[in-house]
Amino acid sequence: MDMLPHSFQFSVVTGCTDGIGLSYAKELARHGMKIVLISRNPKKLEAVAEDLKKEFNTETLMIPADFTELNIYDGIKERVAGLDVGVLVNNVGMPSDPQPFLDVPEGEKTYQDMLLVNNLSMVQMTKMILPVMVKKKKGVVMNVSSLAGVSPLPFVAIYSATKVQWYLA
Template sequence: MDSAVPATGFLYWVGASTVTYLLLRLSYSLFRAVRVWGVGNEGVGPWLGAWAVVTGGTDGIGKSYAEELAKRGMKVVLISRSQDKLNQVSSEITEKFKVETKTIAVDFTSEDIYDKIKTALAGLEIGILVNNVGMSYEYPEYFLEIPDLDNTIKKLISINILSVCKMTRLVLPGMLERSKGVILNISSASGMHPVPLLTIYSASKAFVDFFSQCLHEEYKSKGIFVQSVLPYFVATKLAKIRKPTLDKPSPETFVESAIKTVGLQSRTTGYMIHSLMGLINSNLPRWIYFKITMGFNKSLRARYLKKAKKN
């Protein structure tokens, strides 16, 4: 009986220590949540450098980043495919925010565009790079049944992967010379967890996420902050969502939230509701996650094919 007393005491302290540890973790998590989603960080602006460069800057999230950075007093370089759209968005930003803009019309499906971009950016003090340009599937599909598969592979890799590496290669040296700068790489929640029927897209966005995390660790001691942004659905043309909802915010709402995480989170969903969604998905058993994801994407695929057949 006497030996049971020390054992009981030991178990008591193990239990007390475990509870204390869990309470401290919960308290820290709540503190971080309030710091990120309640207070945020306003340390983004022209003090990082006069210019911000935004790829895919004429629509959706890219356009909203361009507008938000212009609102904060930064001059903006818009890079996209259509010169007409570039001119329109450039004029809107200049008129609304009274800042200088530049445009570069290139097609990111091509690999021979980066000398042109380098020449156009020469001499600019670039404080922020937003690698936003991206491409997804027309609809969820099995890998071998993707229409024009070889061309789709090339396009997705060129736009979603190559552009991020090449644009970073062009802009990062200037940031290092000044020991300050921010690179925002727009990945996707599809890069956080594998998404079957969007296989190439999901894998390409996972590359962006890993690339960002590695780059941040390599250069954070040199004054460079690299952020991987992993949103769930945002009401954009790319997502084919027209009407914003609480869990599918407008690009403006999303960017207003996401930009406040710069300097606080090197890896972020950018939006509090998306953060909660990510927490749930991360804790689902893997087989349940894949069952839900496959079921959802198969239903989207069936709906698209049925509609296409009618037309």
């Protein structure tokens, strides 16, 4: 958190209502940043926004969006337009239970969703937010990867492949 760009107002966190994303949202709020919260469930978003307000007096912007859908990005872009964003946490991720490749139920849909959530979200969100940072010559993009992406793993091969994110920049 020492690298936090205090000259910015907003952080954007995808998949922010549970787990690692929620922890990032809280930690960034603790450091005085306003948070753009993006997840599917509006009720969970509201609960997190309330908690952040109570605990850190944090201002939030809630954007309900499902990253398995392709048509969400124009809407997100409209909501974040003009915001002074200095931190983007590409956290949202879709895991899979260990199974042989051909045994995954509704494999075509499951694999497509996994690629959309784990990879396309990261590319599109970075493309959307990075220009503000480039303009200010400052900012942080964090892509939440996994040990599962360090080398190919049997039975979670697609998840493992989607988590090889070391070279995205």
